[in-house]
Amino acid sequence: MSLIIAYIGKKGCVMASDKRRIAYFGDASAREKLEEELYTGELTSDEELKNRASQLGISIKITEDAAKIKSVEETVMGEVITKGTNETRRKRIYGTTNGYQILELLGSKVTSRESGNSSIILFGNKITKNLANNLLKAYWKPSYSLKYMGDVFKKVLREISQKTPSVSQESDVILVQKKLTSKDSQTYLNEVIQRDLKLLGKFRNQLKEDLMEKTRTIELARKIVNEGEIGDIVSIEGNMVQVKLNKNIQAFDGNWKHLVGPGENVIMFFNINENVKIGDKVVISDGDLRTLQNKTSLKCDIILCNL
Template structure:
């Protein structure tokens, strides 16, 4: 569901990318059938796509807000992504005057790298590639000026979007005017690819850690005490109230690390300690941590959870 067209010349490069993203929701078989028809060019308009989806029981989410091209250290970068159940595949193109590299990745691991010099590269499904290449041939002339190439890129994006709903009518276009030795250009591309993949790996690791943390937060949240006995007051010293935790309650910090195990002592605070005496029962009632006898509120700097023991 992408179209990225890249021109690599001797004095600069141009990259254009559409902005469409389509989510298919329904049975895997019906999704595959619909996608095959779309990518084979059998569905010509967005209205036809929506109608076909309804007939096959597929829900669609169509948006035109995805940025597929960017700049990194004077190098233009385009990316198309395909997601499977257990992995994400990426195709990236890195372009600068006189040089480019096409990189395929699974996750953040490089599968293949293909490099070259002056060229026009089209990323898309088979149908959109054919449409784009046909349009380029129709308008291309020998010894064209850079501004003419830019105009052809715009025409390619426009004309392809008129023939398939897999490509948005809106698109991003980036231009870099620069000229450099081809050996230097290839080295710039090489270092940019390595840095970008390294950044992707770091991002994926951070995302993985956040997902693990989020999962743990969800799991631990079910253990938080929202009603019941917490423990018994063993000492009152100023505003500090010491309690011995109930046999089923533990205290954890905000990273879910242990502060006190069941039957261990913890310190809470009270604004009115005169309403608390040794032997009072600390409870949570109506989501309020308090002394059961006087309803005096208590404060703590940790999370009270049910113990697994």
């Protein structure tokens, strides 16, 4: 669901992209059929896309805020992403004055790489690239300034958006004009790309860590005790009691850091006027933490979970 247009030459680099993303929810074979019809040009408007998705039992979510191009130091980087079951595939173009490189990545690992000094390059599906090629032939003049080229690219994207729902009317344009020879541009691109891919690797590792932590939190949240016996009061001091946890109970703080395991003591508090005794059993009943014998309410700042 992307169209990226890039010019790279001695004047510099200008790149434009649409801002649309389409998410599909439903049967895999039906999603593939819908995408095929979209990419071959059978669907020509948002209304046709929505109606066809409904016929196939597919829910779709269309957003118009995707950033598909960005400045990376004194280059412009454009990217299209395909998310698989286990890994994300990326196709990137980095462009600057007198040079570009096109990379294909699996995760953050480069699987293919090609380079050149000047070109007009298109990233998109078959229908959008065909439409863009025809429109550029009609509008393009090599004598244009970079800024005017950017205006032409925006016009092309806008016209294509009226012929296929895979492209939005809104677009981004970025240009760079760094003084570089053809030889120097590739050296510069290699350095920029190396730094950018290093950042991508760190970003992906952080995402994995965040996902693992989120998964752990979900698993622990499922184990929160809502009903049942917690342990026994083993000491009393003022309005504070120590409760020895049962063999199947453990305790965490509010950030899900493990504090106390089975058979260990946790601190709880009660109203000083209430009656508690050593040996009283502590339970959670109807969501309330209390003693079993006198139903004395207890308070604690920990999360109690089953093993």
